[in-house]
């Protein structure tokens with residue numbers, strides 16, 4: 001069976017962000033699993049402007065080079081993990097913008113969510129807020145993992161995952177793998 005091309009997306013674009021270290025920990029766990037071919041995608045590097053296409057993304061007619069570049073990245077992913085911060089009880093604007101840019105490239109692909117925040121909600125409100133958007137794009141939500149950066153802080157750029165985080169992430173990868181194989185035919 002071909003490995004699943006898993007894109008782990010760093011959704012925060014903020015200088016000094018915790019997201020990069022958390023995504024690195026998720027990628028390390030996924031790279032230990034031979035079923036996945038892991039690529040870390042950084043929305044800060046993708047560097048999309050605020051949505052600026054004249055056609056609805058459903059048309060797949062991308063006028064801008066940055067859109068085509070982003071479409072190529074998403075198209076080669078079979079599945080995604082969004083490592084997403086909670087900002088003001090929701091998920092961050094850079095992630096919404098990146099989702100809105102495309103349509104067909106997202107459809108019928110599984111997604112796992114690693115939500116995190118400084119508060120005790122562990123990113124849960126961000127995770128709840130994104131679900132209707134995933135549904136609109138036919139991204140199939142599989143499982144989520146929460147992190148409180150107050151309880152498990154990033155220290156000197158390193159996030160040391162707790163045992164529950166590792167267990168939760170492995171469980172999420174299991175769900176992503178199963179869902180990928182079940183829904184892959186729908187992409188044809």
Ligand SMILES: Cc1cc2nc3c(=O)[nH]c(=O)nc-3n(C[C@H](O)[C@H](O)[C@H](O)COP(=O)(O)O)c2cc1C
Nearest residue numbers: 012014017018019085086087088089116117118119
């Ligand atoms: C604009 C803004 C709003 C925030 N709102 C929340 C919030 O509603 N709940 C929460 O738990 N943490 C909140 N935080 C804290 C962040 O989730 C926390 O600092 C996290 O590390 C941010 O991710 P990042 O460092 O990868 O950008 C907020 C931070 C910022 C910058």
